[in-house]
Amino acid sequence: MFPTPAQVLKQREGALSETPFPLLLHALAVEERTCTLELKVRQREKRITFEDGAPVASSSNLLHETLGKFLVEKGKLSEVDYQKALAESVSTDVPLGGLVVQKGLISPFDLYKQMQANMAMKLLDCFRWTDARFRLIADIEPPDTSVRMNTSQLILTGVTNVMPFDEVATHFAFTDEQRFAQVPGIEGPKLSAKDARLFQSLRFRPTFSELMERSGMDTDATLRRLYAFCVLGLADFAEEVDKRPAPAAVGSGVQQALVPPPPLAPALTPLPGTLETVTAAPSGLPFSDDDDAVKNALLSAFLSHRSQDPFDLLAVPENVQPVALRKAFLALSDKFSPLRFQTADLKEKAEGLLVAYARAYGALSEVEQAALWRKRRQAAREKKTSTGRPSTAEQFRIRTDLLDASTQFDEAMKRLKATNHSGAFEYFEYACDIDPKPLYKAYRAWARYLMKPEAHGKLALQELQEVLKQEPGCEEAWFFTGEVSRGEGQWAQAEDAYRKAFKINPKNRQYVDLVQETMKRVKR
Structure with missing residues (x-):
């Protein structure tokens, strides 16, 4: 059905129109590649860092995707605090995330969730970059912080909700008679009730039309989910599944050696006056996973550990002696021991820290490695002293390298107000290219219509319907739908659109007049 992961990764660069993004993601995961994936389309650029096949970091030249702007957008940080933290981050070379935590503007746990x-x-946005060029770079720059993503879940969500339907249909061809089936023995993502219903329907080896009927979904929803399942290797054509060797059942055809059970450890003698045996207690008290202080301490350490060298990580001086080094390592290992956590997510973070502490201890325990790290720290200090604070020009370049959708939108609105409809459309297009917000797309459709009302009415209505499907509460989209429908002579549709716009914003009395006017037209 699709090329194998090894075949997909033979090409070091290419076009996502030929090698779809979900296929590329899956190949990197299966092959467990550590690399950087670079994407470019027109003025937009992204770089995604993979470690052992999983995305762990992403950067782009889109302003709204920066952590600071994202925190402002989500209401976790005020614009004033963001600007202050950004200026301090540029001048001190301290990551913005670390600064906002230091200043108490957000807790480490909340910061990690927002990251x-x-x-x-950032990654889901790539599913709509269908005309981008990609390049795989073997060398990676280790990110300061690591946010490991679940590739299977990412592919399912991206294909289901973001990837353009036309692209799904283009890359997923089959005949009406072909049947689909589950592929046994493949571990997949967590499924919603809706997705699980469709996946279970594959047990009956249905055709596509039968699958739609069994799942109760329309063509769009069914095709998207089926494509995602096939990319993930969870489903395939029934005839292809039959060709695969059946997974061996436990004990079938395999003679298992009988191994005598290990002798039971002798029970300890109960203490006088007790009914329970004495068990060895773990050192230290186990933390509660619901303790906010514990979670914040763990996440704070986890977020910063990748940007620290062994000395900083273990909090020891450069002239640390072996005994003190060992004590520091054991103390940190015990403080965030994975045994103290039950939640899989927190346990994973604790395990990551334990590995990092062990590597740091191993590096500083060797004389040559410790000397090398001292030289690196000295070189970093000298570079910092000689470089100094970035110049005004450098700071300005850092800011203007980012593409800001809101700036493009504001310029488009100015041109729209000046009745420069083609110029407005151009800038609305830029804004949508950078950040496809429903509001931006609604105005783009409206500007398209205003350029040539006699030719663009049908297309504008289609685009507005897509916007309303994505965001039913977009007042502007309903208003523009009413205006375009009225221009097309579709008075009943115009009346309905005006009513819905009025329902969203009853303070705008203009909608009342428009409804009354269209009602008269409908009665005629």
Whole structure:
């Protein structure tokens, strides 16, 4: 059905129109590649860092995707605090995330959750970059912080909600008679009730039309989910599944050696006056996963550990002696021991820290490695002293390298107000290219219509319907739908659109007049 992961990754560069983004993601995950994926389309650029096949970091030249702007957008940070933290981050070379935590503007736990959401937004946006060029770069720059994403979940969500339907249909061809089936033995993502219903329907080896009927979904929803399942290797054509060797059942055809059970450890003698045996207690008290202080301490350490060298990580001086080094390592290992956590997510973070502490201890325990790290620290200090604070020109370049959708939108609105409809459309297009917000897309459709009302009415209505499907509460989209429908002579549709706009914003009395006017037209 699709090329194998190894075949997909034979090409070091290419076009996403030929190698779709979900296929590329899956190949990197299966092959467990550590690399950087670079995407470019027109003026937009992204770089995604993969470690062992999983996305762990992403950067772009889109302003709304930066962590600071994302925190402002989500109401976690005020614009004033963001600007202050950004200026301090540029001047001190301290990551903005670390600064806002230091200043108490957000807790480490909340910051990590927002970083996860920010990372997901960046990666999901790539599913609509269908005309981008990609390049795989073997060398990677280790990110300061690591937010590991679940590739399977990412592919399912991206294909289901973001990837253009036309692209899904283009890359997923089959005949009406072909049947689909589950592929046994493949571990997949967590499924919603809706997705699980469709996946379970594959047990009956249906055709596509039968699958739609069994799942109760329309063509769009069914095709998207089926494509995602096939990319993930969870489903395939029934005839292809039959060709695969059946997974061996436990004990079938395999003679298992009988191994005598290990002798039971002798029970300890109960203490006088007790009914329970004495068990060895773990050192230290186990933390509660619901303890906010514990979670924040763990996440704070986890977020910063990748940007620290062994000395900083273990909080020891450069002239640390072996005994003190060992004590520091054991203390940190015990403080965030994975045994103290039950939640899989927190346990994973604790395990990551334990590995980092062990590597740091190993590096500083060797004389040559410790000397090398001292030289690196000295070189970094000298570079920092000689470089000094970035110049005004450098700071300005850092800011203007980012593409800001809101700036493009504001310029488009100025041109729209000046009745420069083609100029407005151009800048609305820029804004949508950078950040496809429903509001931006609604105005783009409206500007398209105003350029040539006699030719663009049908297309504008289609675009507005797509916007309303994505965001039913977009007042402007309903108003523009009413205006375009009226221009097309579709008075009943115009009346309905005006009513819905009025329902969203009853303070705008203009809608009342428009409804009354269209009602008269409908009665005629």
